[in-house]
Amino acid sequence: MNAEHDPAFDRAHGALLGLAIGDALGMPTQSMPRDLVRARYGRIEDFVDGAADQPIAPGMAAGSVTDDTDQAMIVARLVADGDGGIDPHAFAAELIAWEQVMVERGSLDLLGPSTNAALAKLQAGAPIEETGRYGTTNGAAMRIAPVGIAHTPGERLLDAVVEASRVTHNTGLGISAAAAIAAAVSAGVDGADVPGALAAAATAARDGESRGHWVAGGSIAARLESFRAQARRLGTAEFATFLYEVVGTSVQSQESVVAALLLVERGADDPFAALCTAASLGGDTDTVAAMAGAVLGAVHGAAAFPAAAVHRVLAVNALEPAPLARRLLAVRRSSTEMMR
Template sequence: MPEQVRARALGAFYGLALGDALGMPTQSMSRTRIKDCYGSITTLVDATQDQPIAPGMPAGSVTDDTEQAVLVAKLLIDGDGRIDPYTFADALRAWEAGMISRGSRDLLGPSTKRALEHLDAGLNPQQAGVAGTTNGAAMRVTPVAIANPVGDRLLDAVVQASLVTHNTSLGIAAASAIAAAVSASIDGADLSTALDEAERAAHSGASKGHWVAGGEIAPRIRWAREWVRGMSRGEVAGAVAGVIGTSVAAQESVVAAIALAEVSGDDPFGALLLAAEIGGDTDTIAAVLGAILGAQHGIGGFPGELVGTVRAVNGLDLEPLVDRLLALR
């Protein structure tokens, strides 16, 4: 495996974690509230005591985005590239139980929780996730992208990883877009090409899940990329927050991350800071943006000191996981 491929894969996984940690203190807050509490986000900061999801969490702490991505990585490795839906469901339940025991408010998202309830009621995995339209599958899909090159194999793996919780046209399309952008970048595609791959994968992925109403991911990616080109940092923040949207809905937050990548892809750390200030689902937007730009620039694209802080605060050691995922690739 060429060293630059490993560096880009490490950049994707650590970029996800760094983005997640930068967005942790601001998640579920408005842009105005973020500015009042933190001013400008320029580095990792502690969450305030009234943070709605992570009150008082120390600077550098990650959230469900990174923790569930690690979970997916381990399941892929243990399953030799495949994820059994029932094993996945059990792992998600165990993860949430661990979070509850630690007193965290960062629990399973609405789509995942509903899907597990459906499984408990006797529905099969194909039926359980037919209401999953949020960004949960996209936020944890980076290990799938590391383990699979762009193409039918990647799309099949994304479906497998999304099925039990997000078996919808929106959920799978969003996860496919992020996976394709990351995977293409790992193989050395430039940013424009990688985001083109995201659009194509979103189009293909939309046909793989249960159709649900809502703005489709692929055309929204194409429109958003064209619309934000040439905007300043301040303009793009307002455009993304006010028009594209930053909620947990897949067609908002995932498209928002790709729009930020379009205009700030040459400044990966600056892009993550912008995502952390943008309001809404900041941890997930910054996490998936970090995965894309980390795969573009490699692990060296982010400040080493901050990556080290995230590693230390969370006890993260992603190198062995990345090496085994690349072996699957």
């Protein structure tokens, strides 16, 4: 089938585009409190430059992506090269090299807390099984979308999520969070609508809780199901306040991943508006918007996002996600054929 007329390719490509667009929309507001975001920007409606006092991305050009997209592209290349698998030592080396490049550029956009701690342990000689035993933040989930593209929903996908998360987020919370995003993306590539993608996310989040090391924390699956019922009753302004004040938009998985999936449901009819809402929330806005964008892109395809936004992000960052989407989809189809 011609890739340009292949619905699965369109959704796989859409997932990578949505991730990058959401990331870039949230770049100028990341790690800022909601009151400051509202005072400075009101509501984010388009790409905005990073202000001089932006805590992570000072002075970055409008449309620039952050670590979410950079690391997702690393995962995409490794998964495509590894026929669906990812070598943890190669992954660790790639992350360390990426951060060094950021340091040399003078960027403040460095590795997150769980990833940084895990890689320090690995460099000190700790075994892979132990390096990520306390990783509960959203680092694994923010970069997991390529794994969802490369695998169909089910046990093999969950195994691949564990493999991709082990070195930095080898906990029930970290894996559950990554599994939720990967499964929603995977279901979208298969043709699921938003309710179908969210159902896949909830199932995978529940299954992922028993993987990795146990850590205390609220269940991502339970929080998602409980908050969905409440969120549906809220108007637009009340919904944004609910996400920020009740669900939470911090780097913790059980906050930001749930917030992203609630935005997916709210944005079923207008994905770009949902990503603008995410970017306007305050907190870990770039990651919340990136995860929501990946799922919405997988469900709706590349046409979910304005052509001007797609062009801007690709041009500013010299991104070419289409070849990676094709390679990941080829891995998915090869794996499916082998199981028949």
